Amino acid sequence: MEYSSEFPTTPKDVSLQELRERLAEFAEVRGWEQYHSPRNLLLALVGEVGELSEIFQWKGEVARGLPNWSSDDKEHLGEELSDVLLYLVQLADVCGLDLGQAALAKIVKNGKKYPVTNQKEN
Numbered sequence: 059m060e061y062s063s064e065f066p067t068t069p070k071d072v073s074l075q076e077l078r079e080r081l082a083e084f085a086e087v088r089g090w091e092q093y094h095s096p097r098n099l100l101l102a103l104v105g106e107v108g109e110l111s112e113i114f115q116w117k118g119e120v121a122r123g124l125p126n127w128s129s130d131d132k133e134h135l136g137e138e139l140s141d142v143l144l145y146l147v148q149l150a151d152v153c154g155l156d157l158g159q160a161a162l163a164k165i166v167k168n169g170k171k172y173p174v175t176n177q178k179e180n
């Protein structure tokens with residue numbers, strides 16, 4: 059499948075499948091598959107979670123929607139969140155797991171574990 063390397067000009071839904079395919083192609087054309095073992099991808103993922111945490115470090119509590127953040131700070135946050143997501147998608151892929159199906163199944167399981175009680179205490 060051919061992909062444009064350009065950022066899409068109009069917002070669109072992005073599927074985990076599309077990310078998985080683009081990442082697999084990205085690694086393949088660079089000969090990086092040999093490095094993308096489950097353990098290496100997990101370590102890369104944890105490293106990116108650390109970089110994501112640094113953005114919030116020492117800021118104190120942050121309001122939802124990040125109303126006081128600059129556009130540069132928000133762009134940086136988007137990049138670090140993306141790094142985490144992209145390594146997570148690759149990790150699931152090399153483990154042979156369908157991450158979307160697993161996540162949906164986990165949401166169903168969570169719903170059974172934490173039934174709605176009409177009390178907003180959780």
Ligand SMILES: Nc1ccn([C@H]2C[C@H](O)[C@@H](COP(=O)(O)OP(=O)(O)OP(=O)(O)O)O2)c(=O)n1
Pocket residue numbers: 090093109140141144145
């Ligand atoms: N072997 C690799 C190396 C990188 N990437 C991709 C996944 C991440 O989205 C991004 C990570 O790139 P960097 O390691 O350069 O990390 P940063 O983008 O966070 O740069 P820096 O650490 O300089 O802030 O590139 C990848 O898929 N496989």
